[in-house]
Amino acid sequence: MALIEVTDLYKSFGDVRAVDGVSFAVEEGTIFGFLGPNGAGKTTTIRILVTLSKQTSGSAFVAGVDVSSDPHGVRSRVGYAAQATGIDGDLTGYENVVLQGRLHGMSKREASEEAVRILEVISLSDVQERRAGTYSGGMARRLDLAQALIHRPSVLFLDEPTTGLDPQNRHAMWQYLKELNDGGMTIFLTTQYMEEADELADDLAIIDQGKIVVEGSPGELKRGVGGDSVTLTLRPGSGPDDVASVAGALESLVGADRVKTIDNAVVAHLVDGSSRIAEIVRAVDATGVPIGRLELAEPSLDQVFLKHTGSRLRVEEVKPASRLSRKRRRT
Numbered sequence: 001m002a003l004i005e006v007t008d009l010y011k012s013f014g015d016v017r018a019v020d021g022v023s024f025a026v027e028e029g030t031i032f033g034f035l036g037p038n039g040a041g042k043t044t045t046i047r048i049l050v051t052l053s054k055q056t057s058g059s060a061f062v063a064g065v066d067v068s069s070d071p072h073g074v075r076s077r078v079g080y081a082a083q084a085t086g087i088d089g090d091l092t093g094y095e096n097v098v099l100q101g102r103l104h105g106m107s108k109r110e111a112s113e114e115a116v117r118i119l120e121v122i123s124l125s126d127v128q129e130r131r132a133g134t135y136s137g138g139m140a141r142r143l144d145l146a147q148a149l150i151h152r153p154s155v156l157f158l159d160e161p162t163t164g165l166d167p168q169n170r171h172a173m174w175q176y177l178k179e180l181n182d183g184g185m186t187i188f189l190t191t192q193y194m195e196e197a198d199e200l201a202d203d204l205a206i207i208d209q210g211k212i213v214v215e216g217s218p219g220e221l222k223r224g225v226g227g228d229s230v231t232l233t234l235r236p237g238s239g240p241d242d243v244a245s246v247a248g249a250l251e252s253l254v255g256a257d258r259v260k261t262i263d264n265a266v267v268a269h270l271v272d273g274s275s276r277i278a279e280i281v282r283a284v285d286a287t288g289v290p291i292g293r294l295e296l297a298e299p300s301l302d303q304v305f306l307k308h309t310g311s312r313l314r315v316e317e318v319k320p321a322s323r324l325s326r327k328r329r330r331t
């Protein structure tokens with residue numbers, strides 16, 4: 001069953017078409033990745049799905065509920081962690097989570113019990129009595145996640161959950177998200193990181209300039225690039241004739257494409273290359289040219305992005321951690 005169903009969604013800000021005719025569906029129990037560069041329309045889409053913004057046209061259903069006609073129905077079913085952290089630095093971690101539960105209409109006792117449970121799951125119990133303003137970037141992001149989970153939503157929306165985190169904290173967050181998903185939670189996340197989409201998403205859509213350019217599982221998308229790359233490096237001292245005969249041997253293989261020579265190496269793309277090592281070695285061995293090294297690499301999502309948009313999806317890996325917002329206290 002599709003838990004999120006988006007059809008022909010548009011959102012304009014004046015002349016800017018932030019979301020330009022987007023359609024997709026997210027199956028229950030899966031992790032769906034929305035991958036795209038700055039300004040692609042990720043946040044605009046997610047804000048429509050969690051009913052913080054209204055679409056210009058098109059429809060979106062979340063957990064069977066229409067975001068336009070029943071925003072309250074949607075809000076009770078979704079958890080949302082925004083791109084900028086939404087925690088109050090003056091409150092403790094525990095108080096932040098309880099507050100969120102109360103805002104969702106939970107009783108004091110229910111919110112308190114659930115907060116304790118979630119803070120444990122998300123490894124924040126040790127620091128739950130500390131002011132959230134003293135948390136590290138990784139802890140703050142986890143607290144955002146805890147807040148999004150307090151009312152036991154059936155779908156979790158996360159806008160760039162690991163942007164600004166160091167690799168260790170990013171991997172820890174991935175682990176939490178996988179565990180939540182293993183427990184049955186449907187997760188929609190946006191990211192600018194290809195490794196993140198690759199690691200987490202069952203299905204992903206690549207969005208650029210408000211449009212989905214391609215959609216599928218990471219494996220399907222990578223296979224669509226046209227095979228694994230095979231690099232054969234010849235031993236030092238080999239000549240142009242040797243390189244040419246190795247290139248010829250690779251070209252003769254079924255499904256080989258884009259065979260290129262670079263100095264004393266030959267690079268080719270080969271469908272299912274990683275499961276055809278023996279065949280590659282036999283073909284090259286028959287030429288009698290001694291080989292120094294054989295390397296096989298799967299295509300990356302970067303290549304997928306390049307193929308479909310003509311540009312690279314380059315993101316600085318380390319951005320400053322997002323600062324805690326100092327929201328006015330609500331009591």
Ligand SMILES: Nc1ncnc2c1ncn2[C@@H]1O[C@H](COP(=O)(O)OP(=O)(O)OP(=O)(O)O)[C@@H](O)[C@H]1O
Pocket residue numbers: 013016017018036037038039040041042043044045083192
């Ligand atoms: N409130 C707004 N008013 C005017 N333009 C907006 C507004 N919100 C977003 N935009 C524009 O819409 C486009 C999409 O923005 P959006 O924030 O959805 O991108 P994004 O994919 O989330 O980018 P990032 O990775 O930087 O967060 C951008 O051109 C942005 O400038």
Ligand SMILES: [Mg+2]
Pocket residue numbers: 042043044083159
């Ligand atoms: Mg954004």
